[in-house]
Amino acid sequence: MYLYSEFDTAFLAERNAQFRAQVERRIDGSLTEDEFKPLRLMNGLYLQLHAYMLRVAIPYGTLSSAQMRQLALLAEKWDKGYGHFTTRQNIQYNWPKLRDVPDMLDALAKVGLHAIQTSGNTIRNVTADHFAGATADEVADPRPYAELLRQWSTDHPEFQFMPRKFKIAITGAEADRAVIKAHDIGLQLVERDGVLGAKVLVGGGLGRTPMLGKVLNEFVAFDDLLAYLEAAVSVWNQLGRRDNKFKSRIKITVHELGIEEIRARTEARFAEIRPEFRGADMELLERIKAQFAPPAFRDGSTAGFESAYSNDPVFRSWIDTNIAPHKRADHAIVTVSLKAHGATPGDATAEQMRLLADLAERYGHDELRISHEQNVILPHVHKSDLPAVHAALKEHGLATANIGLISDIIACPGMDYCALATARSIPVAQQIATRFDELKLEHDIGHLKIKISGCINACGHHHVGHIGILGLDRAGVENYQITLGGDGTETAALGQRTGPGFAYDQIVPAIERLVYAYLDLREGPEETFLQTYRRLGMAPFKSALYDEEARADAA
Amino acid sequence: MPRAYTPKIVTANDLLEGDVIYLTADDRWSRRMAEAELITDEAHAQLRLLDAERQTDRVVGAYLADAQAGESGPEPTHFREDFRRRGPSNYRHGKQETAPQPRA
Ligand code: SF4
Numbered sequence: 177m178y179l180y181s182e183f184d185t186a187f188l189a190e191r192n193a194q195f196r197a198q199v200e201r202r203i204d205g206s207l208t209e210d211e212f213k214p215l216r217l218m219n220g221l222y223l224q225l226h227a228y229m230l231r232v233a234i235p236y237g238t239l240s241s242a243q244m245r246q247l248a249l250l251a252e253k254w255d256k257g258y259g260h261f262t263t264r265q266n267i268q269y270n271w272p273k274l275r276d277v278p279d280m281l282d283a284l285a286k287v288g289l290h291a292i293q294t295s296g297n298t299i300r301n302v303t304a305d306h307f308a309g310a311t312a313d314e315v316a317d318p319r320p321y322a323e324l325l326r327q328w329s330t331d332h333p334e335f336q337f338m339p340r341k342f343k344i345a346i347t348g349a350e351a352d353r354a355v356i357k358a359h360d361i362g363l364q365l366v367e368r369d370g371v372l373g374a375k376v377l378v379g380g381g382l383g384r385t386p387m388l389g390k391v392l393n394e395f396v397a398f399d400d401l402l403a404y405l406e407a408a409v410s411v412w413n414q415l416g417r418r419d420n421k422f423k424s425r426i427k428i429t430v431h432e433l434g435i436e437e438i439r440a441r442t443e444a445r446f447a448e449i450r451p452e453f454r455g456a457d458m459e460l461l462e463r464i465k466a467q468f469a470p471p472a473f474r475d476g477s478t479a480g481f482e483s484a485y486s487n488d489p490v491f492r493s494w495i496d497t498n499i500a501p502h503k504r505a506d507h508a509i510v511t512v513s514l515k516a517h518g519a520t521p522g523d524a525t526a527e528q529m530r531l532l533a534d535l536a537e538r539y540g541h542d543e544l545r546i547s548h549e550q551n552v553i554l555p556h557v558h559k560s561d562l563p564a565v566h567a568a569l570k571e572h573g574l575a576t577a578n579i580g581l582i583s584d585i586i587a588c589p590g591m592d593y594c595a596l597a598t599a600r601s602i603p604v605a606q607q608i609a610t611r612f613d614e615l616k617l618e619h620d621i622g623h624l625k626i627k628i629s630g631c632i633n634a635c636g637h638h639h640v641g642h643i644g645i646l647g648l649d650r651a652g653v654e655n656y657q658i659t660l661g662g663d664g665t666e667t668a669a670l671g672q673r674t675g676p677g678f679a680y681d682q683i684v685p686a687i688e689r690l691v692y693a694y695l696d697l698r699e700g701p702e703e704t705f706l707q708t709y710r711r712l713g714m715a716p717f718k719s720a721l722y723d724e725e726a727r728a729d730a731a
Numbered sequence: 732m733p734r735a736y737t738p739k740i741v742t743a744n745d746l747l748e749g750d751v752i753y754l755t756a757d758d759r760w761s762r763r764m765a766e767a768e769l770i771t772d773e774a775h776a777q778l779r780l781l782d783a784e785r786q787t788d789r790v791v792g793a794y795l796a797d798a799q800a801g802e803s804g805p806e807p808t809h810f811r812e813d814f815r816r817r818g819p820s821n822y823r824h825g826k827q828e829t830a831p832q833p834r835a
Contacts, residue, residue, distance in 0.1 A: 203746070204788070205787060208787050209787060209791050223791055223792060225815055226750065226751060226819065226825040226826075227744075227749035227750065256824055270824075271749075271825075272749075273747060273748055274746065274748075275747060520821045520822075591810075591811065592820050602820065603821065649811075653810065654810060
């Protein structure tokens with residue numbers, strides 16, 4: 177795990193001291209809000225609907241037990257006993273008081289955490305595959321490179337005043353769990369002739385104008401990658417539109433100029449700046465890599481696991497949904513669901529965070545991950561420990577067996593918290609999960625991803641949900657638009673709108689009609705919702721949504 | 732003929748707590764919308780907004796929100812202001828956890 181150097185520690189301490197003074201000056205009236213706002217945003221402090229909100233970065237979604245405990249402490253001491261994990265692998269505190277924020281930041285700094293570059297027109301927290309370093313299907317652990325990118329971009333003089341925010345995601349596997357095609361730059365590690373490098377995608381993004389990233393380069397060797405990325409970002413930094421917020425993201429630049437032109441300009445710029453890099457980045461990468469060395473895995477029998485699996489149906493169901501294959505056959509990757517039916521997606525109480533920290537310490541080589549799907553992962557658990565882990569999770573309401581199922585919903589904070597929202601998203605997620613739990617259909621329905629955003633900014637990734645829900649304000653009432661067929665993986669696709677939206681009290685019945693239509697239409701339980709949609713297209717689902725509604729209205 | 736002016740209230744967030752607050756007719760900031768001054772005149776609304784914006788050491792982000800007269804004081808006309816008045820729907824937090832306290 178990456179440990180902060182003395183330089184990082186001193187840097188954080190200085191930043192926090194500066195911010196403490198700025199908060200004081202805001203409170204005593206010597207700074208106006210206009211002066212203070214950019215400063216607080218630089219430190220992750222937003223003003224939301226009902227309170228301030230502090231957004232803390234969790235670089236590439238990786239946490240140690242000590243860091244998780246500190247997050248719990250913040251929740252308890254300065255918030256309302258919980259935190260909200262987001263689709264950007266961050267944690268948000270919904271109720272901090274302005275005066276307390278400097279103390280919160282100091283407490284975070286003690287464990288090497290901070291809220292820098294969680295806001296503003298900078299290169300944001302680099303996100304990564306949450307199974308990195310553990311999964312059986314990766315070429316290499318992408319996190320050392322993510323860390324290199326973090327160091328390169330933090331306070332990089334050229335990248336503090338960019339046309340707009342810039343998001344990078346990285347994966348080491350072909351199977352894309354990091355939604356790399358929905359990022360300004362997406363990186364997939366690949367090996368070519370024994371040389372490690374990355375496939376570089378550019379121009380992806382959701383929001384008002386959703387677009388999937390295009391291939392900028394099929395392969396850039398690690399030696400050249402940082403220079404290449406700097407070239408790509410600086411091309412956009414020059415060309416990107418600063419006059420219009422809605423046209424400023426790199427996806428628009430790529431769209432307007434064409435990928436060939438962007439590629440040509442990137443190559444030209446790359447040729448210019450490449451000599452400046454002289455391999456220092458590679459030396460740094462080697463040093464970083466040492467800190468991500470795999471843990472000392474334990475050998476041992478998995479007989480206890482096998483017998484629990486055959487004898488305990490509750491355990492078996494949890495294993496079948498929440499466990500992913502580890503690169504070692506006697507280990508497993510555990511996804512802990514933060515989506516208990518009816519709970520707020522992504523929320524964890526301080527007590528739950530502490531339990532997760534304890535489990536990571538005891539059974540998981542001290543490592544935790546936060547997924548963009550708002551769940552927590554224990555990446556390295558020996559199979560013989562799974563029954564004990566499951567039992568402990570169960571006691572704390574964390575053993576819901578629903579990963580990848582209909583109640584494993586991504587939902588942004590929406591109008592329950594977010595100042596930008598046009599409608600609520602959390603209660604919609606709660607109601608869908610509760611409804612399908614009542615119907616006892618969840619496991620029968622199988623793999624189905626519902627993603628909900630409370631406005632066009634699409635933090636809830638609704639465009640890439642198999643079923644996407646977008647909450648809008650239509651003439652002063654909440655209205656929910658449905659998209660179908662979205663996919664955030666390596667077979668990425670943007671969902672298509674079904675038609676007119678549904679009122680707040682009609683959206684859950686609408687989803688129910690869609691799901692029943694799928695159950696009728698599928699060729700068998702193996703065919704997922706997405707596959708059925710791809711085979712049959714929109715028409716039968718549209719009919720289920722609107723014709724039945726029309727019939728009900730007529731009746 | 733001039734269009735009828737939609738009545739307004741002045742609302743903001745408390746600088747220290749972030750909580751939603753409302754400007755009252757007697758120049759206090761209240762946590763309860765029902766205590767807000769319901770403003771029916773456009774020129775007066777602008778003046779009250781200026782009054783609010785000047786209090787930079789106490790409030791953040793003051794603005795005029797549409798409102799209507801209700802039985803026990805001004806009420807929201809839009810769901811956003813209704814949520815701001817009430818608090819989040821997933822937990823009884825914010826204004827829902829403490830009895831509303833008028834602010835000095
Ligand atoms: S999608 Fe909109 S409502 Fe949801 S968190 Fe993002 S900005 Fe807020």
